[in-house]
Amino acid sequence: MQTTKKDIRALTKEQLRDFFVAQGDKAFRGNQVYEWLWGKATYSFDEMTNISKETRQMLEDNFVINNIRVDQMQRSNDGTIKNAVRLHDDLIVESVLIPTPTRTTACVSSQVGCSLDCKFCATARLKRMRNLNPDEIYDQVVAIDNESRLYFDKPLSNIVFMGMGEPLMNYKNVLAAIDKITSPPPGGLGMSPKRITVSTSGVPKMIKKLADSKVKFKLAVSLHSAIDEVRTSIMPFNATFPLKDLREALEYWYNKTKSRITYEYVVWRGINDKQKDVEALVKFCRFAPSKVNIIEYNPIGDDHFKQADSKAIDMYQELLERNGITVTVRRSRGKDIDAACGQLANKS
Ligand code: SAH
Numbered sequence: 649m650q651t652t653k654k655d656i657r658a659l660t661k662e663q664l665r666d667f668f669v670a671q672g673d674k675a676f677r678g679n680q681v682y683e684w685l686w687g688k689a690t691y692s693f694d695e696m697t698n699i700s701k702e703t704r705q706m707l708e709d710n711f712v713i714n715n716i717r718v719d720q721m722q723r724s725n726d727g728t729i730k731n732a733v734r735l736h737d738d739l740i741v742e743s744v745l746i747p748t749p750t751r752t753t754a755c756v757s758s759q760v761g762c763s764l765d766c767k768f769c770a771t772a773r774l775k776r777m778r779n780l781n782p783d784e785i786y787d788q789v790v791a792i793d794n795e796s797r798l799y800f801d802k803p804l805s806n807i808v809f810m811g812m813g814e815p816l817m818n819y820k821n822v823l824a825a826i827d828k829i830t831s832p833p834p835g836g837l838g839m840s841p842k843r844i845t846v847s848t849s850g851v852p853k854m855i856k857k858l859a860d861s862k863v864k865f866k867l868a869v870s871l872h873s874a875i876d877e878v879r880t881s882i883m884p885f886n887a888t889f890p891l892k893d894l895r896e897a898l899e900y901w902y903n904k905t906k907s908r909i910t911y912e913y914v915v916w917r918g919i920n921d922k923q924k925d926v927e928a929l930v931k932f933c934r935f936a937p938s939k940v941n942i943i944e945y946n947p948i949g950d951d952h953f954k955q956a957d958s959k960a961i962d963m964y965q966e967l968l969e970r971n972g973i974t975v976t977v978r979r980s981r982g983k984d985i986d987a988a989c990g991q992l993a994n995k996s
Contacts (some may be wrong), residue, residue: 730981759813
């Protein structure tokens with residue numbers, strides 16, 4: 649019986665209103681339930697106190713609420729929190745809360761595993777099992793917002809789609825989740841899209857689609873190299889989506905949105921730590937207004953990849969700045985609990 653019931657959060661507000669009308673109730677009841685489900689993130693029909701007992705029972709008989717559960721929470725020495733999140737079908741994803749003095753950021757997953765095979769990323773070893781539904785993405789944000797209030801006395805301020813998975817390979821659900829996260833209360837969480845960053849390995853067609861949809865969130869691209877052979881050797885899908893296509897999509901994005909792109913970039917010893925690598929990056933940055941975020945490599949137990957020495961990082965910083973490109977060099981957080989970029993692999 650249980651398994652045949654539909655997840656009520658798969659319904660749109662319109663569908664929920666129609667459902668109540670078909671039951672001989674008022675469409676307005678659909679709004680009330682919708683607000684409990686999303687704005688208040690209620691996981692039990694019993695808590696919907698402005699709905700009659702009979703109606704709550706009727707909902708119980710017809711639907712389930714497939715909410716996530718935080719199975720395990722780990723805290724890093726630097727305050728970072730990693731959640732192992734259990735989905736209704738017992739699959740696990742991870743999400744991370746990263747506190748700084750000025751903000752608390754949620755790093756959320758968009759897929760169970762990942763369909764891409766970036767050689768330096770632990771998630772890639774899991775393969776893609778399935779896409780997350782909008783409510784499963786939304787629930788991660790709610791869980792981290794609760795933790796942020798509980799442990800840091802403030803609401804969540806930012807969201808980055810840099811957990812497990814490639815968000816643009818789960819386009820529809822990621823956009824549906826963001827729509828609910830940014831919708832004003834009582835139907836949504838009322839977060840500003842300017843505080844949300846979607847990070848992609850670079851799927852040109854989908855970047856154009858985002859631009860056409862006039863989305864208001866920020867875009868980050870995991871570039872790591874602006875030379876095709878190098879990029880293909882570490883991110884094999886670059887053979888299918890070469891830099892020329894990515895570049896064209898990014899120009900398109902900027903022309904439509906006027907929103908500056910962030911390039912995430914790890915510098916590895918012997919892979920992309922030479923002057924020619926920086927020069928290629930400088931050239932790539934000229935195509936659309938952008939900034940470069942140099943991130944530290946988080947080892948995943950593969951001898952091929954080693955963090956470049958600080959001289960190489962300095963060279964990147966100097967050359968980029970000399971060419972008028974904004975660059976930040978960022979240290980990793982949560983390394984001791986495998987919560988840093990690229991380390992999410994359901995180890996525990
Ligand atoms: N699929 C998306 C989002 C997930 S990865 C994307 O590729 O952007 C989030 C970021 O972590 C990406 O920039 C990715 O390249 C980076 N990353 C992956 N493995 C890493 C590692 N071992 N060390 C540091 N960064 C890593």
